[in-house]
Amino acid sequence: MHPILKLVAQRVSLGLVLLLAASALIFIGVELLPGDVAQSILGQSATETSLRNLREELGLNEPALTRYFNWLFAALQGDLGTALTNGQSISKAVGERLGNTLFLAFWAAIISVPLAIILGLIAVRYRNRWPDKLISGITLSTISLPEFVAGYLLMYLLTVQFRVFSPISTIYAGMSLGEKLSAIALPVMVLVLVVLAHMMRMTRAAILNVMQSAYIETAELKGLRPFVIIARHAFPNAVAPVVNVVMLNLAYLVVGVVVVEVVFVYPGMGQYLVDHVTKRDLPVVQACGLIFAAVYIGLNIMADVISILANPRLRHPK
Template sequence: MSQIGKMVAQRLALGLLTLFIVSLIIFGCVELLPGNFAQEMLGRGATPETVAAFNRELGLDLPPHERYVNWLFDMLQGDFGRSLANQREISELLGIRLQNTLFLAAVAAVIAIPLAVSLGILAALYRDSIFDRGVNAMTLTAISFPEFFVAYVLIIVLGVTLNLFPAISNISEELGFWEKVYRTALPALTMTLVILAYVMRMTRAAIINLLASPYIEMARLKGLRPGRIILKHALPNALAPIINVVVLNLAYLVVGVVLVEVVFVYPGLGQLLVDSVAKRDIPVVQACSLVFAATYVLLNLLADVLSIMSNPRLLHPR
């Protein structure tokens, strides 16, 4: 097990390096954004003098590298700074929004991952049957549309026509758990449809890939049932690619929600990011981007660890 500990430590260090590089890129890109916060804020009152005064007050007149270093060191001390737009602590702002986004991602994952993996296993078991083709066609159709389109279709059908779920997913902390689930149903469903095909097709392909291997032939010659062959003999060896695609999609559920949150006016991190970009609220944009990057790094680390745990060769060395 110490091997895994060592690997985790290595990957974590690499992850920190990645985050550092990402912070540079984020900062650089934000610098390139057209427009200026002071002008945006002051509106018609933006004369050269007021803009200069405003910038000086917020430290925006410093050269970029100084601002970067200040930002980085503050962040290393846990201080994300304050929002330019409303002067609130960014960490506080992020906390609530991140919670909401993670909640939505969790609801979507709980529906999507088991469904996709089971569909993939079934499709592998009954490959080339009508079931297999049907599942393939449907999931492919679902990912072929842009997610906002899927979202609007769901709103029209499930929200407006059938009136099953609210079309706007406005949640707040005082709501009960099930009420929150009920309100997030449509965005969660949208994201389920978006990731279903990837996970399902990867599961199917990973399993089918193994069906020609000698140990599967051996299992068949031992007279085992087809379902048992797939579940006991193929699936454990197909776990590594499946884990990887599942985790990548989990990352997408957290990070890729921007459009879906906007469509459903969901108070998550994506919505915050979009609003902040519109307001040129640079510190918030940077903090959001960094949280997204950290999510990717952590989830990929998780994928690596789980893949190793699923491989007896690495888990039980000679």
Template sequence: MSTYKLRQGRTMKSPLVNLAVRRLAIALVTLLIVAFAIFFATQMLPGDVAEILLGQAATPEAVAGLRQAMHLDQPAFLRFIYWLGNLFTGDLGTSYVNNMPIAELIGGRLMNSLKLAGVTALISVPIALTLGITAAIMRGTFYDRLVSILTISVISVPEFMVATMAVIVFAVYLGWLPALSMANEVTSITGLLKAFAMPVITLSFVISAQMIRMTRAAVIETLDTPYIEMALLKGASRSRMVIRHALPNALGPIVNAVALSLSYLLGGVIIVETIFNYPGIAKLMLDAVATRDLPLIQACAMIFCLAYLLLITIADLVAIVSNPRLR
């Protein structure tokens, strides 16, 4: 009997393990493809890096010498293999412009971006999940229509417009908040709130609207399943039906909705950091594009792509584990 139970447990766990391992393998392959695309896309940027660094008055001999010193005279594929090998060892390279290790340049900026993303997620995720779940439960009511209208209105407005409206309302008209986010000059809690308020308001508006719509759709799909109708016919209260039956089975789609919305945060933070002059990694990457600092551009882009893949992979693994048929 014990041998039978052990075999049955192994049989039940094998689909979960196989799917999880397969998903991790897909994420690694995707990361390699993204690294290939990022490297060769940066090589297609117009302008010669050596000429940009030395200036227009540089002689051809000086330009050729700098290209050789920076290994730019080698074939692109060899430089890609060398760069990829350094990435796997944790070496992000050296900045062309600042002549500093990229890890030192990114360190503080990355922490600033993570703080901004963390505060935004801490505020937007509970609000979005609450509105999405309650709108699905009260489907067809005035509350549901109001939430849907507001989310569609916010989704229709791009990030730069939301940021511009926030500056006009809170900085120009009301005078409550500064138009620029001076995160490096924070010396008190009030200063901290002022530094994060405008970027967080802008990002929360954008990702909350996406999250509300996807959460509402996921819960409604679960509420329309036959086992939910069976629970109602057996006399289960509406609150018990939602908490005990609907939400656990909608966990996978809800986590996917949260992950997709937070991954959208990675793209929105580029616009927000630029508009509010926030000292994050996105602003650093845009400055690197202006100076053709290729190693810095590649490192920043890989960090964004790695964060995106990490969020999506975690969401997929949670969806796999929460699938009752696989359990």
């Protein structure tokens, strides 16, 4: 077997083990919460008998280990259980919400990742001169601004002052792609502003690190243009650290955008999770936790795999 396949297989299996551990942690965490699911469904006035019957029905009397494996196997088959609050299938609700979240994250990523890398390259090209300082200054101030402030500012500018977009980003089935894109324009802008600085700074730092190498001097002595040196000779050797930060930010775009969703009334995973946390709907919390963990671990494995593939020593062994 090609050694690289082995390495990749190792990473993927490690990721699966990690996901299993995460699922156990989530289950234990929820288990440790005080209170009783039956009690929270039926309310304070429930009688002992009805509580006992409901516990029986929900399988709450089984030992924790059995319930954990039941939950896990069901989740593996795509059944995340039913929400306590409305008795609906969690999988169905989550499927819709996750689709929306991924739609938003996808467009934010498509814009922010190339933009961050290009800005990083430009910052290196003009390091310590005004373009570098300007890029650093702007991206750092946008990351320092809380998301809701940026959100309301943009909303004020682009919906109140200039009526370009709608302040409500709700999307629903039946909208055309154009309508959807117009609806999510504002939240996408806010998310881009939030994740840009981190990726740009990492690209800049990783390339500057590589710029110290002897082969960069070789390239300079070949009479190559500065930007060619950075893009063709330095960047390919800085891919690994950049990819790691990009993936962390992509994960953030999927799991960490609650505030933006609330500000723009966007029907995504974050809002769904927060709604059900306040209602103490534990099966939903558990399901969302599992999905978020899977997203994080999946993206980080992808970062690892890309880093491995970007290393010529691993790709082309002796």
